[in-house]
Amino acid sequence: MILSEKMALAKARMIEVLERFGPGTAVGWTGGKDSTVVLALWREVLREHAAAAPVRALNLDTGCKFPEVLAFRDRLAGEWGIELHIVRPDVDLVRYPLAVDPVQCCGDLKIRPLNDAVTRLGIPALLTGVRADENPDRADRPWLEDHGDHVRALPILEWTELDVWTFMVRESVPWCSLYDQGYRSLGCMPCTVRSGRGERSGRDSAKEERMGQLRSLGYF
Numbered sequence: 583m584i585l586s587e588k589m590a591l592a593k594a595r596m597i598e599v600l601e602r603f604g605p606g607t608a609v610g611w612t613g614g615k616d617s618t619v620v621l622a623l624w625r626e627v628l629r630e631h632a633a634a635a636p637v638r639a640l641n642l643d644t645g646c647k648f649p650e651v652l653a654f655r656d657r658l659a660g661e662w663g664i665e666l667h668i669v670r671p672d673v674d675l676v677r678y679p680l681a682v683d684p685v686q687c688c689g690d691l692k693i694r695p696l697n698d699a700v701t702r703l704g705i706p707a708l709l710t711g712v713r714a715d716e717n718p719d720r721a722d723r724p725w726l727e728d729h730g731d732h733v734r735a736l737p738i739l740e741w742t743e744l745d746v747w748t749f750m751v752r753e754s755v756p757w758c759s760l761y762d763q764g765y766r767s768l769g770c771m772p773c774t775v776r777s778g779r780g781e782r783s784g785r786d787s788a789k790e791e792r793m794g795q796l797r798s799l800g801y802f
């Protein structure tokens with residue numbers, strides 16, 4: 583599939599989500615490149631198919647995100663008129679052993695609070711920036727996942743890192759300045775490194791195992 587076909591497929595998936603779950607659907611937006619692409623496409627879909635609907639985004643601020651990412655998030659949300667919901671985990675970060683046990687940390691700071699926020703806000707569907715080529719455990723994911731009280735949609739599942747950058751440049755989508763300093767993926771500060779190796783190096787060591795553990799701990 584070439585990029586224009588992937589774009590058409592992503593938008594077709596979003597239109598299906600809009601028809602089935604309505605404009606209360608939100609983008610799970612980190613301020614990172616992939617979910618910013620999703621936000622840009624969702625904004626377009628709503629403009630074309632649900633003109634008066636606000637573009638909703640949910641951001642879980644773990645408390646250890648890069649200040650540059652948070653500043654980018656706020657700037658773009660303002661420029662694009664995004665209805666941005668920012669939520670934080672109920673954890674005392676001063677006492678929390680950040681990244682000592684990445685499984686526990688990711689569950690406590692990100693996965694569980696994100697799920698809780700989706701439930702609390704009554705979000706019927708969450709659009710995410712997950713890409714299949716980021717990690718072997720993402721290769722066989724379906725584009726629509728049932729999460730009990732909501733669905734997760736993965737509209738850019740087949741996109742590569744190059745597709746993402748091509749889209750951003752071609753469509754003049756802004757990005758966080760940290761990408762210009764050598765970061766290829768922006769997670770929490772303790773688990774993100776300036777990559778020379780893989781796109782998500784630092785975050786994906788033993789990822790499959792970690793996700794399995796999180797699943798068995800009942801995080802999702």
Ligand SMILES: Nc1ncnc2c1ncn2[C@@H]1O[C@H](COP(=O)(O)OS(=O)(=O)O)[C@@H](OP(=O)(O)O)[C@H]1O
Binds near residue numbers: 609610712
């Ligand atoms: N903190 C936070 N707030 C809102 N939404 C979030 C958050 N973390 C993950 N996401 C959504 O999930 C997409 C994949 O992120 P990750 O690669 O970090 O996911 S995973 O939890 O490790 O599976 C991610 O896409 P990217 O932003 O492209 O990474 C989002 O759509």
